[in-house]
Amino acid sequence: MAPSYRGLILDFGGVLTTQMRLNGQAFEQSEGLSPGAYFRALGEHPDGVRVYADLEVGLATQEEWNRVIGGILGIDPTDLMRRALANLRPEPAIVTAAQRAREEGVKVAMLSNSFGLEPFNPYEALGMWGDVFDAVILSEFEKVRKPSPTIYQRALDALELTGPECVFVDDHEANLLPAKALGIRTIHHTTDPGATAAQLEALLVRPAA
Structure with missing residues (x-):
């Protein structure tokens, strides 16, 4: 069976990276x-x-x-x-799950409350810039930050998808509530990236024949 979700939205610090x-x-x-x-x-x-x-x-x-x-x-x-931020590293399990979802045709976005980009761009430093995502939504450009509902809607608009078509992962539970209100499937990432990656695989990746 093909995955039922068409979009994946991921927080940066603590989800796509090691724990903050x-x-x-x-x-x-x-x-x-x-x-x-x-x-x-x-x-x-x-x-x-x-x-x-x-x-x-x-x-x-x-x-x-x-x-x-x-x-x-x-x-x-x-x-x-x-x-x-010198000790942040990409979280391999989550990055791999995102890559696998993208290979399945799922659109992948990063949604981050910004750390600023100059003189240090942490996203670029960790290889999470350019064409790695289908959309990057940074609060400093949007002039609004999580958990404002506005920034989640802008993520959906950037992906050209509706809430029920998407999955959102964040390590702060308060940031999940506005996403749920838009119909987005949410995952609270805690300290086990393997468990979160397994949930993403189950929701977004087509099982092997």
């Missing part, structure tokens, strides 16, 4: 920071929360993020985003 928390912990160690300092700077410090939200929708540059987060942490801000 593990990357952040490695960054803290490399910079000599106390455990949890980086995550507090991003998610609890008012200036950190603000500049990250602004970066994601194109209201702040990556260099502004570098300066603010570097200041909060008390470390050199030079090219900080590159250093902060």
Whole structure:
């Protein structure tokens, strides 16, 4: 039986890549920071929360993020985003599942809240740019970020598909709810890429004869 879905939408950090928390912990160690300092700077410090939200929708540059987060942490801000993401790697199981789906004729899109592109483009650095996807939807270009329903609709529009024709994978459960409201089949990716890849294979890849 042919797959019933025609589109696959994938989050970047933590889905197409290794876990963001593990990357952040490695960054803290490399910079000599106390455990949890980086995550507090991003998610609890008012200036950190603000500049990250602004970066994601194109209201702040990556260099502004570098300066603010570097200041909060008390470390050199030079090219900080590159250093902060230095331990991210493509997640082989998910990347392979996406490639197999695409070979089946499924359209594949990346939907990411942006990390900024200059001076460091993390998508290009990990080989997830150019013609790897049928569509790339970045929040800084859309001026809106997940979990706003608007950005999911724009992903569907970019693929020229409807919600019920697509599958969406994200590692944050809150980001799945707006997709569900559009009729998109959702998968909550946790810490087992093999399990997520198996779900994608079952939904999107035609069984061998």
